[in-house]
Amino acid sequence: MDDGASDRERRARAESLEALRGVAAHLGLAEQMPTCAQFDAAPDDLRRGWTCRRVRQLWGRWRFAQMAALGGAQRESTAMKRRRSVQYRTRHHDHISGLQLWLKTNPERFGITDYDRWVAVESKAGNEEEVTFVRGRAISKSLVLGWGDLLRVARGEVTIEGAHREGASAAKPTKMRGPHDLISLQDVVELLNSTRDQAEHETYKARFPRPVLLMSRRRFWIRGDVLAYLAGKEIPQRQENELRDEYLGLREMQDMTGLGSAVLEDGARGVPAPVAYVGGRFLWLRREVEPALTRRPKRRNRS
Secondary structure, three states: OOHHHHHHHHHHHHHHHHHHHHHHHHHOOOOOOOOHHHHHHOOHHHHOOOOHHHHHHHHOOHHHHHHHHOOOOOOOOHHHHHHHHHHHHHHHHHHHHHHHHHHHOOOOOOOHHHHHHHHHHHHHHOOOOOOOOOOHHHHHHHHOOOHHHHHHHHOOOOOHHHHHHHHHHOOOOOEEOOOOOEEOHHHHHHHHOOOHHHHHHHHOOOOOOOOOEEEOOEEEEEHHHHHHHHOOOOOOOOOOOOOHHHEEOHHHHHHHHOOOHHHHHHOOOOOOOOOEEEOOEEEEEHHHHHHHHHHOOOOOOOO
16 A cells, blocks of 8 residues: 555544544443444444444454554554455455546536446446446445545546545534534534543533534534633523424435435535534535425436
């Protein structure tokens, strides 16, 4: 692997170990790490988006990650390194080769659904290049890139590693264009200038503002409420999860539109853009989405 991929893997390993240690602390484990089942059952805020499956894919074995989190050597066997390197090159090459073959057909439209239709046809017909065709959403998830970046890679405008570096340098902070200035636990950590565990403990104190939105096992607060708490000022009276009916999460948007996550997050024709990116989650305003979907033309079934 090149230096870009190596740096990215080192960062991912460090993040996975932080998640493991956070779950261990939450469970009160002194000199051991959680099992796979314990880890996956922990709150999403503690796992930081990691799952047992992702950790195992990164480390090769769950016990290797446990050992590293406990301060053990972070070593892999030569065979494991070779296998992971070959899998990385082969999988990524096949994904991009399929996109490149599709682009050579000069498609009229460049959406992810247009690519998926082409994949369905080519997979049945077979191909001389012996490329394994993969659907767009699976490629996006595997390479951790948005659809627009994948097209740039396929056209040779940027490498996979380059696209990742650009994404890291422009990492998405909390962004809001909606009516509420929502923040996540990570934002609370920054406001308190504390550790994640300290911030989480603070949020459960009786006087701390109530979360106005609970979604995907995450809690969201009004920034002004938290700032008032920190300043010792009066905090507005709110009901827990009082904004739930006003916002939609990614899963709800997928159910309502039939579109994939990559398309919805990057923006789809006839579908409002997200109004927020908070705590690693995209949010949409229900009052924007529902009227737009009634005006959105239905797909025609192709004979």
